[in-house]
Amino acid sequence: MRSYSHSDADVVGVCKSGGNGVCNACIASTEYGVSCSESCTRCLKEERALHESFTKRLSGVWRGMKAVVFIAFGAIAFRL
Numbered sequence: 001m002r003s004y005s006h007s008d009a010d011v012v013g014v015c016k017s018g019g020n021g022v023c024n025a026c027i028a029s030t031e032y033g034v035s036c037s038e039s040c041t042r043c044l045k046e047e048r049a050l051h052e053s054f055t056k057r058l059s060g061v062w063r064g065m066k067a068v069v070f071i072a073f074g075a076i077a078f079r080l
């Protein structure tokens with residue numbers, strides 16, 4: 001496999017956003033993963049932010065569910 005932007009260079013990684021092969025010259029290793037360009041880095045950053053807000057929301061819902069289960073169990077135990 002050859003680099004997406006350098007047809008004579010071997011690929012050393014794959015852009016996490018666009019899936020393009022990247023070589024040593026154009027690889028951008030970010031905290032979000034391998035990227036081939038600044039716009040892809042931005043995409044990865046936005047994806048990460050979206051994912052984080054989603055995970056945060058989900059854990060909030062999970063906490064709420066646990067409280068409901070706890071109250072329900074408490075009610076059942078009280079009846080018995």
Ligand SMILES: [Zn+2]
Nearest residue numbers: 015018036040
């Ligand atoms: Zn890319």
Ligand SMILES: [Zn+2]
Nearest residue numbers: 003006023026
């Ligand atoms: Zn390249």
